[in-house]
Amino acid sequence: xxxxxxxxxxxxxxxxxxxxxxxxxxxAVAGGASPAPRAGLAEVAQRARPxxxxxxxxxxxxxxxxxxLPGGGLQRGSVVRIEGAPGAGAxxxxxxxxxAATAAGEWAAVVDGESLLGGLAAAEAGxxxxxxxxVRSVPTALYGRVVATLLEGVAVVxxxxxxxxxxxxxxxxxxxxxxxxxxLVAAGxxxxxxxxxxxxxxxxxxxxxxxxxxxxxxxxxxxxxxxGAAVRERVAELVTGARAAA
Amino acid sequence: MAAARxxxxxxxxxxxxxxxxxxxxxxxxxxAVLDRGFVLAASAEARAEGVRRGLRxxxxxxxxxxxxxRPVDTVGEARAFETLVRAVETLxxxxxxxxxxxxxxxxxxxxxxxxxDEAFATRVLAEAAGVDVPGARVGVADGTFAAGxxxxxxxxxxxxxxxxxxxxxxxxxxxxxxxxxxxxxxLLVRLGLPTLGDFTRLPEASVLGRFGLAGLAAxxxxxxxxxxxxxSRVPPPELELDDEFxxxxxxxxxxxxAGRALAERLLEELATDGLVCTRVRVxxxxxxxxxxxxxxxxxxxxxxxxxxxxxxAILAERVRGQLEAWVNCDEGPGRGDGGRSADDDLxxxxxxxxxxxxxxxxxxxxxxxxxxxxxxxxxERAGRSLVRVQSLLEPEAVTTPVLQGGRTPDEQVAWVPxxxxxxxxxxxxxxxxxxxxxxxxxxxxxxxVQTSPAGGAAGGNGVAAGWPGAIPPPAPAIVFRPPRPAExxxxxxxxxxxxxxxxxxxxxxxxxxxxxxxxxxxxxxxAGPWLSDLxxxxxxxxxxxxxxxxxxxxxxxLVSVEGGEAHLEAVYD
Numbered sequence: 074x075x076x077x078x079x080x081x082x083x084x085x086x087x088x089x090x091x092x093x094x095x096x097x098x099x100x101a102v103a104g105g106a107s108p109a110p111r112a113g114l115a116e117v118a119q120r121a122r123p124x125x126x127x128x129x130x131x132x133x134x135x136x137x138x139x140x141x142l143p144g145g146g147l148q149r150g151s152v153v154r155i156e157g158a159p160g161a162g163a164x165x166x167x168x169x170x171x172x173a174a175t176a177a178g179e180w181a182a183v184v185d186g187e188s189l190l191g192g193l194a195a196a197e198a199g200x201x202x203x204x205x206x207x208v209r210s211v212p213t214a215l216y217g218r219v220v221a222t223l224l225e226g227v228a229v230v231x232x233x234x235x236x237x238x239x240x241x242x243x244x245x246x247x248x249x250x251x252x253x254x255x256x257l258v259a260a261g262x263x264x265x266x267x268x269x270x271x272x273x274x275x276x277x278x279x280x281x282x283x284x285x286x287x288x289x290x291x292x293x294x295x296x297x298x299x300x301g302a303a304v305r306e307r308v309a310e311l312v313t314g315a316r317a318a319a
Numbered sequence: 320m321a322a323a324r325x326x327x328x329x330x331x332x333x334x335x336x337x338x339x340x341x342x343x344x345x346x347x348x349x350x351a352v353l354d355r356g357f358v359l360a361a362s363a364e365a366r367a368e369g370v371r372r373g374l375r376x377x378x379x380x381x382x383x384x385x386x387x388x389r390p391v392d393t394v395g396e397a398r399a400f401e402t403l404v405r406a407v408e409t410l411x412x413x414x415x416x417x418x419x420x421x422x423x424x425x426x427x428x429x430x431x432x433x434x435x436d437e438a439f440a441t442r443v444l445a446e447a448a449g450v451d452v453p454g455a456r457v458g459v460a461d462g463t464f465a466a467g468x469x470x471x472x473x474x475x476x477x478x479x480x481x482x483x484x485x486x487x488x489x490x491x492x493x494x495x496x497x498x499x500x501x502x503x504x505x506l507l508v509r510l511g512l513p514t515l516g517d518f519t520r521l522p523e524a525s526v527l528g529r530f531g532l533a534g535l536a537a538x539x540x541x542x543x544x545x546x547x548x549x550x551s552r553v554p555p556p557e558l559e560l561d562d563e564f565x566x567x568x569x570x571x572x573x574x575x576x577a578g579r580a581l582a583e584r585l586l587e588e589l590a591t592d593g594l595v596c597t598r599v600r601v602x603x604x605x606x607x608x609x610x611x612x613x614x615x616x617x618x619x620x621x622x623x624x625x626x627x628x629x630x631x632a633i634l635a636e637r638v639r640g641q642l643e644a645w646v647n648c649d650e651g652p653g654r655g656d657g658g659r660s661a662d663d664d665l666x667x668x669x670x671x672x673x674x675x676x677x678x679x680x681x682x683x684x685x686x687x688x689x690x691x692x693x694x695x696x697x698x699e700r701a702g703r704s705l706v707r708v709q710s711l712l713e714p715e716a717v718t719t720p721v722l723q724g725g726r727t728p729d730e731q732v733a734w735v736p737x738x739x740x741x742x743x744x745x746x747x748x749x750x751x752x753x754x755x756x757x758x759x760x761x762x763x764x765x766x767x768v769q770t771s772p773a774g775g776a777a778g779g780n781g782v783a784a785g786w787p788g789a790i791p792p793p794a795p796a797i798v799f800r801p802p803r804p805a806e807x808x809x810x811x812x813x814x815x816x817x818x819x820x821x822x823x824x825x826x827x828x829x830x831x832x833x834x835x836x837x838x839x840x841x842x843x844x845x846a847g848p849w850l851s852d853l854x855x856x857x858x859x860x861x862x863x864x865x866x867x868x869x870x871x872x873x874x875x876x877l878v879s880v881e882g883g884e885a886h887l888e889a890v891y892d
Contacts, residue, residue, distance in 0.1 A: 159892055160876070161874075162892060190797070191729075193794035196722055197792060207734065227701045276891075278891075284826065288791075
């Protein structure tokens, strides 16, 4: 509209309407006068586009965690590695990714060899429990096969990888994830490569004093590094567990 | 999961019983009931002459010349059965009706009240005899399947009780054809497994791998382990269907017509969700505000398809029979006070509402589907790969967390094997009526309602609320089962203990555990101790422990102190 104002000044009465206009003015008039064909064209272009681009096969992760992930989510068919010392928040990161998957209507599975996952924490993280399967007490010899079988049908598989998992098995799982377009979230001693690495660096808790208060807010410092555009490490602080009642 | 103890009341040849009730002159005369030219049921006198179910009319007449033949009268059967149901209902609630002539009662409460299964069963038989139903048989066993067979084992007018926990041994000698799965039974016989006992000796994982979920269900039934096929879940309320009548319907056939349409719609809607109803409650409301309800069991195979499948025909038949029975019920002798005398008003005041509530549904196919929407194809794919993992490991290895009541984060989650029932419906897993007396939680832990942000929406079983002494949120992401050893030390270097009054001996200064990074460290903050005194009325099983929330060396964890020993219960990872 700003462009249209000088135009009306220029076109004095009596001038023929077929007067050649500047390109910018022309575009403004065309855009303002006929929005419907433009939208129709865009729709046709959308329909005629040949392939789904790799960057669109993503599982969107909402919230601040998604903000620091490349493309705002997880690339389907890739391996995401999650690291962190116990207590730093690695398991919470895994649960956040599972919550994003189940919120998108996908199924998620956890291979929890030592039966350590807290189910209540999963529910609190927002994981839809009716679309979550947890495979517990998996012998190390069968670990690779179990994860591979899950990747066939489940969109996001989180595996707490035991010590002594062989790199060859890891490569096989990576290939399986790529082939089935699943996301393998590998926590623990993952010996293979990963398209994306999330490292829980530190959690600091507030709300708990010496003999008073309760665990409240947690600030989880997480570093994200990936391949390609995300090769530069990005660090963010996620705030979770803000208590409503307190 | 142990199956609930069930009583089965079976009246053989119910069509004959119904015909004789309608026409007392037929007592002692050989009678057969015909369904489209074939014998459906025959009286004992007729059977003694060789009349069998499935005979042609002419052959039956040849075998037994004096045979009185009557056409099948489903409405009369349902009406006669209603009398019996009312009689049994005076003894026990929550009847599950299977078909006219067969009903199941969970015995847990009634048996305790009447002083044992035998006593309860005898009372049921007496009630049946009281409404003039001869030759009824009663079987009691763990699980519906075993109870049904126990009733078949019982003598006419007798009781057969399988002792608790004895269902597997009782079932073992039965032939596999009692599993109600013709294909499976034929295959098993050809494999050289003629009895249920032979079948149950196969490992569960192999059965699952070879025969799929239906085979696994049969395997569990054969073991007497579970009463329903796997994955029977409580359906969400939006699957209820109801029909309001304005003006009220006073004619039975109008109501029956509406009921049939309702039944078809219900099964169709369930079928689009890939579900099959195994138990449905028929509810009716009248103009005067009476509410009538009856639960009917439907066999799991019925109604696999939509529309005019046999399942919807059976369900429509049940609805029709029930409505007819309510409207035209003949009050039995001495039943005038029997709880539901308001039923007679149904005749004078019309029906205003008819509702079908699926009480129990199972997944129709071999694969599991999410009940609450989502992509069905994704659910099927996931279900298939989960079943494959189950056969790779063992069925119990693949679990789904289900929220339940409890105090510690570990107690608040039940890990239900994939495809099985959740342990108890949510209302039963709540604490007893007066938890303050049963579990004396005298801690400082806030007893306010715990509001987990996703708990309610997550599993449909959001029951994490309302347990006094529950550890408040957030929940720890790592829970050690069993707890790992730890040391909680005071500044003096001695262990911190907790007195019977819930007071700590000293302030904790240092928490060490091999499971913590760096072996632990100085305590930065703590809350607690919260004392929980579990099962104090049962000295051998009594546990007293104190729980602490502790942040040590930057790691938040949950520590328990029991008998002077500290354990690392969970880490807030």
